[in-house]
Amino acid sequence: MQDLGWSGILIGILKNFLPVWISLVVLFAVSIRYKRRLGLYGKLFDSPIAMIGFALVMFWVFTAIFADLIATHDPLSQISQMKNKLPGTVQPDGVNWYLLGGDHLGRDVFSRVVEGSRIVVQIAPLATLFAFMVGVSLGLPAGYYGGRLDTFLSFLANLILAFPVILLFYLLVTPEIVETGMPQYMALVLFLFPIAFLMVLVNSRYYVVPEFRTKVLLVIGVIGGYLYLSLVGEVGTKVAVLPNALDLIHVPGNILIVFVSVVFVNSPTVFRIIRGIVLDIKTRDYVSAAQTRGERPWYIMLWEILPNARGPLIVDFCLRIGYTTILLGTLGFFGLGLSPESPDWGSTINAGRKLITIAPHPAIVPALALMSLVLGLNLLADGLREESLRD
Amino acid sequence: MLPFLLKRISTMILTALCLTFVVFYLTNLPPNLEKLAKSEAGSRITDDEVASWLERNGYASPMILRYGEWLGVVPGWTTADADGTVVAGRCIEKGQDPATAARFCGILQGDWGVSSVFKDDVSKIIGVRLTLTGILMFWVMVTMVPVSLLIGILAGMREGSRLDRSLSTFSISTAATPEYVSGVILIAIFASSITGLKWFKGSAASAMDGITFENFFLPVLTIALYGVGQVARMTRASMAEVMTAQYIRTARLKGVSFANVVIKHALRNALIAPFTVIMLLFPWLLNGVVIVETLFSYKGFGWTLVSAAGNNDIELLLGCSVVAVFVVLITQLISDIGYVFLNPRIRIS
Numbered sequence: 001m002q003d004l005g006w007s008g009i010l011i012g013i014l015k016n017f018l019p020v021w022i023s024l025v026v027l028f029a030v031s032i033r034y035k036r037r038l039g040l041y042g043k044l045f046d047s048p049i050a051m052i053g054f055a056l057v058m059f060w061v062f063t064a065i066f067a068d069l070i071a072t073h074d075p076l077s078q079i080s081q082m083k084n085k086l087p088g089t090v091q092p093d094g095v096n097w098y099l100l101g102g103d104h105l106g107r108d109v110f111s112r113v114v115e116g117s118r119i120v121v122q123i124a125p126l127a128t129l130f131a132f133m134v135g136v137s138l139g140l141p142a143g144y145y146g147g148r149l150d151t152f153l154s155f156l157a158n159l160i161l162a163f164p165v166i167l168l169f170y171l172l173v174t175p176e177i178v179e180t181g182m183p184q185y186m187a188l189v190l191f192l193f194p195i196a197f198l199m200v201l202v203n204s205r206y207y208v209v210p211e212f213r214t215k216v217l218l219v220i221g222v223i224g225g226y227l228y229l230s231l232v233g234e235v236g237t238k239v240a241v242l243p244n245a246l247d248l249i250h251v252p253g254n255i256l257i258v259f260v261s262v263v264f265v266n267s268p269t270v271f272r273i274i275r276g277i278v279l280d281i282k283t284r285d286y287v288s289a290a291q292t293r294g295e296r297p298w299y300i301m302l303w304e305i306l307p308n309a310r311g312p313l314i315v316d317f318c319l320r321i322g323y324t325t326i327l328l329g330t331l332g333f334f335g336l337g338l339s340p341e342s343p344d345w346g347s348t349i350n351a352g353r354k355l356i357t358i359a360p361h362p363a364i365v366p367a368l369a370l371m372s373l374v375l376g377l378n379l380l381a382d383g384l385r386e387e388s389l390r391d
Numbered sequence: 392m393l394p395f396l397l398k399r400i401s402t403m404i405l406t407a408l409c410l411t412f413v414v415f416y417l418t419n420l421p422p423n424l425e426k427l428a429k430s431e432a433g434s435r436i437t438d439d440e441v442a443s444w445l446e447r448n449g450y451a452s453p454m455i456l457r458y459g460e461w462l463g464v465v466p467g468w469t470t471a472d473a474d475g476t477v478v479a480g481r482c483i484e485k486g487q488d489p490a491t492a493a494r495f496c497g498i499l500q501g502d503w504g505v506s507s508v509f510k511d512d513v514s515k516i517i518g519v520r521l522t523l524t525g526i527l528m529f530w531v532m533v534t535m536v537p538v539s540l541l542i543g544i545l546a547g548m549r550e551g552s553r554l555d556r557s558l559s560t561f562s563i564s565t566a567a568t569p570e571y572v573s574g575v576i577l578i579a580i581f582a583s584s585i586t587g588l589k590w591f592k593g594s595a596a597s598a599m600d601g602i603t604f605e606n607f608f609l610p611v612l613t614i615a616l617y618g619v620g621q622v623a624r625m626t627r628a629s630m631a632e633v634m635t636a637q638y639i640r641t642a643r644l645k646g647v648s649f650a651n652v653v654i655k656h657a658l659r660n661a662l663i664a665p666f667t668v669i670m671l672l673f674p675w676l677l678n679g680v681v682i683v684e685t686l687f688s689y690k691g692f693g694w695t696l697v698s699a700a701g702n703n704d705i706e707l708l709l710g711c712s713v714v715a716v717f718v719v720l721i722t723q724l725i726s727d728i729g730y731v732f733l734n735p736r737i738r739i740s
Contacts, residue, residue: 155402155405155406158406159406159409159410161674162406162410162674162716162719162720162723163410163413163716163719164674164677164678164681164712164715164716164719165674165678166677166678166681166682166696166697167414167696167700167711167712167715170696170697170700170701170708171414171417171418171700172417174700176420176422176423176426177417177420177422179422180420180421180422322567326569329569329571329572330569330571330678330682333571333682334685334697346571349571349572349575352575353571353575353578353686356575356578356579356583356593357578357582357583357584357593358583358584359585360575360578360579360583360585361585363575363579364575364576364579367571367572367575367576368572368576370569370572371564371567371568371572371576374567374568374569375563375564375567375568377567378563378566378567379563382563
């Protein structure tokens with residue numbers, strides 16, 4: 001077997017991504033066919049920019065889903081003869097190619113990028129969602145009640161915002177801090193917000209049907225509480241509540257601290273956005289109408305104000321996933337948190353940059369991957385903004 | 392104006408105090424101190440020796456007291472020998488007579504401590520490094536501000552035109568590209584042996600002695616690109632808004648030429664928002680500086696921050712954080728005040 005030329009490499013890559021192409025075509029065909037019935041999601045398909053953005057994002061989502069099918073090699077296995085080899089080099093045993101070359105340890109760059117998409121696609125949206133829960137639960141009362149509460153919470157938010165992000169990462173994401181159990185304590189506080197949010201959401205809506213409300217609250221409390229304890233606690237660390245047999249989710253300490261610090265950095269900005277929107281919306285007539293009806297504050301906040309703030313929030317959510325992706329890459333770039341072996345894009349760029357003037361491909365490929373995902377999210381947000389402004 | 396300023400400044404000082412305390416707390420956790428003791432007194436010392444080393448060097452007192460000492464509002468620690476004479480202390484330098492030493496020595500007195508890695512005064516190190524970063528930032532501003540304003544104005548003056556579409560796409564893509572990505576791509580294109588261009592150098596280490604176009608262009612471009620996207624998008628939005636205003640239409644209907652309308656009527660109002668954005672971009676540029684200085688091994692402020700954090704160099708890291716926090720707070724203050732000055736519609740009451 002021979003080394004591949006550029007066209008050979010391109011064909012090889014396109015062929016390997018086959019499951020992704022099929023899923024993308026099916027998704028787009030179905031969505032465009034039924035776009036009139038799909039609300040805001042359907043409107044995406046009226047704007048070419050939003051469609052390009054959505055395609056880029058879904059490309060990486062499907063890549064993460066089918067990563068095991070797409071990757072040609074194990075992301076960690078090393079072949080020493082393949083160190084820094086150019087894209088399209090054939091393996092020494094002649095069976096297969098390194099489609100995008102080998103990195104400084106002789107690992108397949110292509111497979112590592114594909115596997116790395118998993119880490120980003122898993123952590124970034126989830127961390128953003130948590131940041132939104134925290135920001136919304138604090139921003140709504142701050143904007144609605146105002147006064148001391150607002151002053152205090154805004155001061156806290158500004159405090160975190162005035163912190164240079166990289167300094168914060170360097171202080172939070174170190175083995176010493178993980179040793180003190182600090183990430184778990186922070187997780188204890190931050191992860192409480194989603195449960196509290198859901199409970200207040202249900203309680204304020206179904207206050208008038210106590211039996212139903214109590215049932216739903218119990219379900220949320222039990223399932224949420226179990227997930228909460230299992231997510232935060234880990235046997236053998238400072239916070240160990242559940243025994244190992246019952247512990248459903250095992251999150252290694254370093255992933256947890258990455259997750260927590262990303263949520264921590266994002267939530268004050270979300271808080272500020274929500275607070276601003278609430279200050280604007282609470283002067284509207286329908287809020288006064290609800291107040292006159294005698295609705296209680298949390299009902300007004302969650303069921304009158306929040307639904308009407310959804311436009312800017314959805315747009316910001318897209319942008320913020322992109323920002324979180326950048327933050328995750330920054331952490332990897334400085335070798336913080338994730339293990340150096342890990343195929344995530346930031347760490348791979350960090351490993352590849354040392355030899356960049358001689359063999360740039362190990363750093364360039366993950367860099368382009370990260371760029372395309374963030375660009376896709378930004379284009380999607382732009383398209384969403386235009387479409388949501390239209391009506 | 393004065394009450395507003397006083398209120399802003401007092402909030403700023405309170406924020407600075409809180410932030411420096413957080414940094415102090417996080418850098419002075421027991422594991423950090425243990426590591427420091429081991430790197431200073433030998434890596435194989437026992438736990439008891441660590442404890443006694445910490446005791447002798449004033450790390451045993453409560454956190455809040457040590458923060459006060461570091462700040463310079465609590466008298467520095469001293470240790471006395473058996474018969475009560477002071478032998479060592481925070482404010483006593485090696486070979487100095489304890490009697491002549493000052494009682495307070497902290498940030499407020501201008502004593503920033505000594506770096507445990509570089510074995511030099513923190514204030515001196517930071518001074519040198521900040522100058523280097525200052526040069527970098529100067530060139531970043533010189534390239535970034537005119538380019539981004541031009542792109543934003545050109546895109547915003549005819550919203551929806553083909554020029555607007557292409558410039559907006561450009562600014563979205565640069566805003567979506569973090570520095571570590573654009574830096575890597577730029578080096579690979581312009582400085583690697585693969586493309587064979589080798590126009591510029593992939594390292595800015597030589598720029599510390601003398602700046603040339605060859606060794607300084609890539610780092611400046613890398614930081615500026617990200618900022619260009621952000622500022623251009625803001626300028627475009629603000630320009631597009633101004634162009635739909637009534638007074639612009641009136642001017643056009645009166646027969647003023649399009650170029651004149653843009654330059655004389657629209658620009659002044661459209662440039663208020665970008666000014667705030669440029670000021671608020673400073674914290675982000677600080678991030679960019681850290682990334683780019685690490686990537687291009689330019690030993691400025693960002694590089695110092697990273698190396699201090701990586702080497703557990705507590706005093707130097709504290710010094711860096713003070714500078715970083717103040718840069719952020721002062722730019723926020725300037726952007727607030729500048730906004731009021733530039734926009735006569737805003738009244739402070």
